[in-house]
C-alpha cells in the first residue's frame with residue numbers, strides 16, 4: 001500500500017475488498033459506528049478548498065471515532081484567502097504536527113504535495129473533476145451490501161458525467177470486477193468523455209438505458225464546473241434525464257438507486273429518492289465506515 005490514497009487505481013481489487021470488509025467492522029448491528037481510541041497520538045487535518053457536507057463531516061466523524069485529534073480547517077477563513085498557496089498551507093500544518101491531510105481541491109495538486117511532503121499522509125477527498133476515491137469505495141460497498149457482489153450486474157450511470165469525479169473513480173474501481181454491463185447516459189453536452197468509453201457503452205436515451213438495470217447511479221448537474229453559462233431548458237432536461245418512478249419500473253424489480261449527494265431533484269424525483277429502491281442514505285452512512293477504514297489503514301502503514 002502506498003503512503004497516501006490519491007486515486008482508486010492505487011488499490012488492487014483485493015485491497016478494495018479488504019477495505020470494504022474492514023469498514024464493516026466499524027459498524028454496529030444497530031447501524032451506529034464503533035468508537036475506538038486507536039490513534040490518540042495522531043492528528044488529522046481536513047483541508048477542503050471546495051464546498052462539502054458529507055465528505056468533510058464524515059472524515060471528521062471517522063477520525064474522531066478512531067480517537068484522532070482533528071483540525072477543522074475552513075479554507076475560506078484561512079490564509080488561502082490571503083493568497084497563500086496550498087503548498088505553504090499544508091507545509092505549515094505538517095510543522096504543527098498534522099500526520100494526515102484529507103485534501104479537497106479544485107486543481108490536481110495532491111500528487112505534487114504528496115511527493116513534496118514525504119512525512120505527510122494524503123487522502124484525496126475530491127480532486128476537481130478528476131477523482132474521488134473514497135466515494136468509489138463507498139459506492140462499491142453499498143452495491144455489495146445490497147447485491148452480494150458486483151458480478152453479473154447491469155449498472156447505469158446517468159447525469160452530468162463530464163464533471164463527475166464520482167463517475168471517473170467509480171469506473172476505475174469497477175474495472176477490477178466482472179460486471180455484466182456498464183451504461184453511461186447523459187445530455188450530450190455533459191457526456192463528451194463517455195460517448196465512446198473504453199469500458200461500457202453510451203446510451204443517450206434514459207428509457208432504454210435503465211432497461212434491466214440492477215444499479216442506477218444518478219448525478220446532479222455540477223453548475224459550478226461549467227466554464228460558460230449553461231444554456232439549458234431545465235424542464236426539457238428533466239423530461240429526458242430525471243430518474244422517475246416510471247423509469248425505475250423499467251429496471252429490474254430489485255434495482256438499487258444511488259446518488260453521491262447533494263441531491264437537486266432535477267436528476268431524480270423525490271418519490272424515487274424516498275422509495276425502497278433508494279440506497280442513497282445507506283451511502284451516507286457507509287461514508288463514515290469507509291473513511292474509518294481508510295484512515296485506520298493509512299495511519300498505521
Ligand code: ASP
Nearest residue numbers: 126165166220260261262
Ligand atoms: N459530492 C460529490 C462530489 O464531491 C458529487 C457532487 O458534488 O455532485 O463530487
